Amino acid sequence: MIRKKWSEWRTWENWKKMASQQIEARGLTGNLEELEAQGYTVLSPEQMGDPRLIERTTKALLRISEKLTGVRPNAETGEYGHIDHPGSHAAQNMLQAFLGEDPVFEEIIQHPLTLPLIDYYLGPGCLLSALNGFVKWQDPVSHFDNLGFHADTHLYPFEPLPDPPMVFNTNWCLTNYTKDDGSLAVVPESHKLRRHPRPGEADQAVPVEAPAGSVIVFHGNLWHGAFPRVNPGLRLTVTAFYSAHYCRPQEHFPGQVSEESLARNGERFRQLLNVCDTLGIEDSRDCWAPRWDRGSGKTERQIWRETIVHHDREYRIEKDDTIVNHSAGYARYIPLDRKEKLKYKKLSNNPH
Numbered sequence: 001m002i003r004k005k006w007s008e009w010r011t012w013e014n015w016k017k018m019a020s021q022q023i024e025a026r027g028l029t030g031n032l033e034e035l036e037a038q039g040y041t042v043l044s045p046e047q048m049g050d051p052r053l054i055e056r057t058t059k060a061l062l063r064i065s066e067k068l069t070g071v072r073p074n075a076e077t078g079e080y081g082h083i084d085h086p087g088s089h090a091a092q093n094m095l096q097a098f099l100g101e102d103p104v105f106e107e108i109i110q111h112p113l114t115l116p117l118i119d120y121y122l123g124p125g126c127l128l129s130a131l132n133g134f135v136k137w138q139d140p141v142s143h144f145d146n147l148g149f150h151a152d153t154h155l156y157p158f159e160p161l162p163d164p165p166m167v168f169n170t171n172w173c174l175t176n177y178t179k180d181d182g183s184l185a186v187v188p189e190s191h192k193l194r195r196h197p198r199p200g201e202a203d204q205a206v207p208v209e210a211p212a213g214s215v216i217v218f219h220g221n222l223w224h225g226a227f228p229r230v231n232p233g234l235r236l237t238v239t240a241f242y243s244a245h246y247c248r249p250q251e252h253f254p255g256q257v258s259e260e261s262l263a264r265n266g267e268r269f270r271q272l273l274n275v276c277d278t279l280g281i282e283d284s285r286d287c288w289a290p291r292w293d294r295g296s297g298k299t300e301r302q303i304w305r306e307t308i309v310h311h312d313r314e315y316r317i318e319k320d321d322t323i324v325n326h327s328a329g330y331a332r333y334i335p336l337d338r339k340e341k342l343k344y345k346k347l348s349n350n351p352h
């Protein structure tokens with residue numbers, strides 16, 4: 001996570017320079033080049049290097065699907081039960097709002113090989129917008145028309161679409177992706193056109209073929225959809241979808257995440273889930289109070305000037321000046337280790 005004051009970088013060009021150092025350090029330079037040229041890249045299972053993470057994610061998705069439908073999906077036999085969700089249809093189930101269902105999703109959303117690429121394009125303080133699950137079965141006929149073709153920048157009302165983009169996506173392929181498996185369908189380089197696809201343009205789509213355990217990372221302006229599944233069995237996917245800090249996320253994560261989960265993760269996790277947002281005020285007593293401490297009975301002054309304890313851990317709070325220069329809209333909670341405690345003592349002795 002890049003922690004430099006906004007005043008130290010200011011421009012998109014400077015931000016990219018800083019962010020590309022993270023990318024180089026993670027061995028992701030080739031992936032960034034593909035993203036720039038094609039609008040998508042595939043992190044291979046070898047590059048991801050953690051098959052257990054994929055196994056745990058698959059198990060969690062199957063368990064949640066079973067909880068919702070009473071039927072455990074079976075990737076070999078193709079068995080499934082229906083989920084009544086607006087994104088479900090005759091050929092797939094869509095799942096949402098399940099972040100709190102399994103700790104494995106905490107690892108997925110802040111993975112060190114995907115986040116540097118997301119940071120690069122979305123800038124500081126980017127948010128998790130949605131965590132989706134897809135269970136898709138054999139149905140060559142009743143799949144959506146037109147491959148469900150779209151660019152993910154659907155909330156932005158103008159063309160040209162924004163550059164830098166306002167959203168970015170990661171598709172975690174839990175089963176093999178070939179065209180006949182019902183893979184992601186993309187038009188390479190379409191992110192450069194900076195407009196939404198028009199009817200008929202899905203004809204140019206090509207499959208993103210990748211073995212199970214791969215992660216596809218793609219640009220918010222890339223045209224994409226999915227091919228129908230022709231093969232028997234199931235395609236299983238989890239997608240982590242991110243937005244720039246100035247966009248409204250699709251899901252409200254602060255209400256989905258437990259104190260235990262917040263305690264075992266760090267600041268980046270809180271920031272991705274917008275837990276310490278100072279906007280979205282619902283009660284005048286909460287003005288400028290970070291969401292995490294609203295309704296605590298403490299005044300805004302007490303919250304900002306005193307230390308706060310969450311799950312046996314003491315924190316001091318700072319306005320985040322790494323996103324914009326003023327009205328940051330976000331609070332950083334800094335755990336008080338011994339060094340921080342001394343620093344805090346000095347600060348709180350100082351009347352200003």
Ligand SMILES: O=C(O)CCC(=O)C(=O)O
Pocket residue numbers: 134152169171183184185224225226239
């Ligand atoms: O593979 C799919 O089903 C398409 C997913 C999609 O549109 C997305 O993740 O934004």
Ligand SMILES: [Fe+2]
Pocket residue numbers: 150151152224
């Ligand atoms: Fe999409």
